[in-house]
Amino acid sequence: MGVTKQDIDKAIIKMELKGIDRRKFIKYCTATAAVFGLDYYFGSLFAEAAAVAIEKKPVIWIQGQGCTGCTTSVLSSLNPGPAEILIDLISMRFNSTVMNSAGSKSTEVLEETINKGDYLLVVEGSIPTADPRYCLVEGHGFDELLKKTAENATAVVAVGTCAAYGGIPRAGNTGAKGVSEIITDKPVVNIPGCPLKPDWLVGVLLYYFNFKELPPLDSDNRPLVYFGSHLIHDNCPRVAFFEKGQFLEDWNDPATIDWCLLKVGCKGPVTYADCNRIWWNDGANYCIRAGSPCSACVQPQFYEELAPLYASPFASGREDDIMSYFEDRSRGIHAGSAALGAGIVAAPLLANKIIELLKKKKDGVKEHDN
Amino acid sequence: MTTKITVDPVTRIEGHLKVEVDVANGSVTDARCIGTMFRGLEQIVIGKDPRDVPYVVERVCGV
Numbered sequence: 251m252g253v254t255k256q257d258i259d260k261a262i263i264k265m266e267l268k269g270i271d272r273r274k275f276i277k278y279c280t281a282t283a284a285v286f287g288l289d290y291y292f293g294s295l296f297a298e299a300a301a302v303a304i305e306k307k308p309v310i311w312i313q314g315q316g317c318t319g320c321t322t323s324v325l326s327s328l329n330p331g332p333a334e335i336l337i338d339l340i341s342m343r344f345n346s347t348v349m350n351s352a353g354s355k356s357t358e359v360l361e362e363t364i365n366k367g368d369y370l371l372v373v374e375g376s377i378p379t380a381d382p383r384y385c386l387v388e389g390h391g392f393d394e395l396l397k398k399t400a401e402n403a404t405a406v407v408a409v410g411t412c413a414a415y416g417g418i419p420r421a422g423n424t425g426a427k428g429v430s431e432i433i434t435d436k437p438v439v440n441i442p443g444c445p446l447k448p449d450w451l452v453g454v455l456l457y458y459f460n461f462k463e464l465p466p467l468d469s470d471n472r473p474l475v476y477f478g479s480h481l482i483h484d485n486c487p488r489v490a491f492f493e494k495g496q497f498l499e500d501w502n503d504p505a506t507i508d509w510c511l512l513k514v515g516c517k518g519p520v521t522y523a524d525c526n527r528i529w530w531n532d533g534a535n536y537c538i539r540a541g542s543p544c545s546a547c548v549q550p551q552f553y554e555e556l557a558p559l560y561a562s563p564f565a566s567g568r569e570d571d572i573m574s575y576f577e578d579r580s581r582g583i584h585a586g587s588a589a590l591g592a593g594i595v596a597a598p599l600l601a602n603k604i605i606e607l608l609k610k611k612k613d614g615v616k617e618h619d620n
Numbered sequence: 621m622t623t624k625i626t627v628d629p630v631t632r633i634e635g636h637l638k639v640e641v642d643v644a645n646g647s648v649t650d651a652r653c654i655g656t657m658f659r660g661l662e663q664i665v666i667g668k669d670p671r672d673v674p675y676v677v678e679r680v681c682g683v
Contacts, residue, residue, distance in 0.1 A: 321682075378658075
């Protein structure tokens with residue numbers, strides 16, 4: 251790669267000055283490599299790639315109809331601080347939330363970076379298509395800015411569900427769309443989530459810097475390693491209660507507080523993400539374990555097609571309701587893992603299982619009454 | 621003689637903001653503060669389950 255040991259040492263010393271120690275950094279790179287199923291040897295290659303990036307890889311981070319939640323998520327991640335890694339290892343040329351300059355000074359830097367080319371474009375927030383005035387930057391529609399910045403970009407990364415698929419704004423009247431519907435001549439990596447998990451972005455960046463290509467993607471253009479076949483339901487800490495047919499129905503009943511959240515709207519059986527394998531906030535916790543039903547925030551159908559979020563998707567308990575719920579959603583959602591030969595079959599099986607469990611529960615209650 | 625100062629985009633904030641200031645003879649005569657992004661979160665929650673509303677409208681600002 252043309253990187254000498256001195257280059258890496260220099261980069262690591264620079265990080266040490268910022269408070270990231272060498273051990274932690276190498277450990278983080280190795281962990282990231284492991285997630286991608288690579289040999290631990292790639293850990294040091296990732297560190298090397300990150301060291302090269304110090305001088306090389308400019309990043310432009312633009313925002314459309316978003317809430318800055320994804321920027322905040324990335325910046326507030328903890329040990330070993332992807333925030334520091336992002337700021338120190340890539341050259342963030344434009345990010346309106348953290349950059350120092352404002353107004354025409356900031357857009358001058360943007361122009362300059364675009365003209366130089368060879369940068370990575372990160373997009374946060376959706377793109378309004380009903381009327382450009384729904385999102386203006388320097389008096390121009392956001393779609394113009396997106397097209398202009400994407401033209402010279404080596405890769406486009408859509409962070410958050412808004413940028414990936416339209417997300418919550420898509421449910422409104424502004425014609426909000428995801429990046430891949432506007433930019434069709436370049437590969438776009440979707441890293442959805444509301445917000446995204448910082449590790450996902452850092453992992454994709456390290457992979458890209460090292461291999462000079464994007465990681466393998468699923469049918470929704472999400473990195474296979476982080477989304478792909480990781481069905482939330484499969485590794486759920488409450489799955490034992492699901493198997494027993496014990497469903498939380500009354501939030502005020504302390505006896506059922508750890509039970510399966512399916513009947514209070516959990517979308518775990520139709521959601522693919524690694525949340526329950528690698529927890530959020532530096533491994534502190536994640537939604538279901540904290541007592542909140544999964545809202546399927548990483549799915550292309552989020553939000554309006556999955557609403558209501560906190561009501562049982564099959565309140566009536568009728569069998570055909572349950573079947574159709576899983577069948578409808580399995581078509582789009584399971585396509586991702588269908589590539590791995592598992593998905594389409596899994597949804598009806600799961601639906602059958604749920605019907606069986608709900609029946610068992612009902613019969614059980616009857617026997618008890620007798 | 622009025623000078624118009626425009627700052628667009630205003631950075632280090634959440635979202636999109638434009639500020640226009642009119643200055644005449646060294647003092648500000650008029651100023652406008654313009655939010656240049658609209659999603660219509662209020663429209664989105666019309667007709668939705670009330671329990672979804674906090675989930676959706678908290679996304680007005682993620683900072």
